[in-house]
Amino acid sequence: KQEVTQIPAALSVPEGENLVLNCSFTDSAIYNLQWFRQDPGKGLTSLLLIQSSQREQTSGRLNASLDKSSGRSTLYIAASQPGDSATYLCAVRWLFNSGGSNYKLTFGKGTLLTVNP
Amino acid sequence: GAGVSQSPRYKVAKRGQDVALRCDPISGHVSLFWYQQALGQGPEFLTYFQNEAQLDKSGLPSDRFFAERPEGSVSTLKIQRTQQEDSAVYLCASSGGTSGLADTQYFGPGTRLTVL
Numbered sequence: 086k087q088e089v090t091q092i093p094a095a096l097s098v099p100e101g102e103n104l105v106l107n108c109s110f111t112d113s114a115i116y117n118l119q120w121f122r123q124d125p126g127k128g129l130t131s132l133l134l135i136q137s138s139q140r141e142q143t144s145g146r147l148n149a150s151l152d153k154s155s156g157r158s159t160l161y162i163a164a165s166q167p168g169d170s171a172t173y174l175c176a177v178r179w180l181f182n183s184g185g186s187n188y189k190l191t192f193g194k195g196t197l198l199t200v201n202p
Numbered sequence: 203g204a205g206v207s208q209s210p211r212y213k214v215a216k217r218g219q220d221v222a223l224r225c226d227p228i229s230g231h232v233s234l235f236w237y238q239q240a241l242g243q244g245p246e247f248l249t250y251f252q253n254e255a256q257l258d259k260s261g262l263p264s265d266r267f268f269a270e271r272p273e274g275s276v277s278t279l280k281i282q283r284t285q286q287e288d289s290a291v292y293l294c295a296s297s298g299g300t301s302g303l304a305d306t307q308y309f310g311p312g313t314r315l316t317v318l
Contacts, residue, residue, distance in 0.1 A: 119306065121309075126311075126314075127312075128206070128293060128309040128311040128312050129295075129309040130309075131306045131307070131308065134306050174244055176244075188252075188257070189247035189261070190237075190247065191247070193244050194242070194244045
């Protein structure tokens with residue numbers, strides 16, 4: 086079964102710390118992987134998209150890496166700020182889906198990040 | 203438009219009522235997705251449209267759920283005879299390109315459905 090797992094489920098850090106969020110997936114035959122941010126009561130905001138041929142993507146203080154062979158991705162946040170507090174979701178689009186098309190995203194349950202001032 | 207919009211933002215229904223949730227995708231986006239997000243969980247795929255064609259409905263939990271996109275733009279997700287387990291946030295996303303395979307999905311704010 087194609088599954089996405091995120092650890093930890095929740096993380097609390099003081100402002101200014103660098104931190105890493107982890108995502109693992111069960112099937113290495115992925116098309117791409119996306120990291121999203123979700124604020125309470127809001128929809129999802131795409132942060133980074135990594136194609137299967139790429140190893141990492143960077144945007145500002147965010148860096149996402151992808152290791153298909155081990156089925157892992159990490160989201161690195163540098164110099165965290167209170168405004169970074171949100172739930173971070175990892176989503177995978179696989180090359181093949183046994184139950185349907187390969188257009189859909191399969192999400193993890195997310196990591197709730199709290200950055201304390 | 204500037205982004206994906208959804209209406210209503212909140213919906214309270216009595217068990218057994220029918221509800222209709224609307225999604226306005228980003229103008230020109232070919233692909234449209236519906237997801238269901240239960241409290242404390244990640245979104246789960248419901249269905250996918252490419253223009254007006256519903257190419258994948260494998261995630262719809264029962265035949266009480268029906269989605270349409272008749273003109274290839276606005277989409278409606280209808281839930282008949284709502285039950286308490288249908289309570290969730292329903293998210294709509296759209297993406298550009300003919301296949302949608304490589305494009306980022308842009309999400310709307312969601313509709314929070316509460317079934318009493």
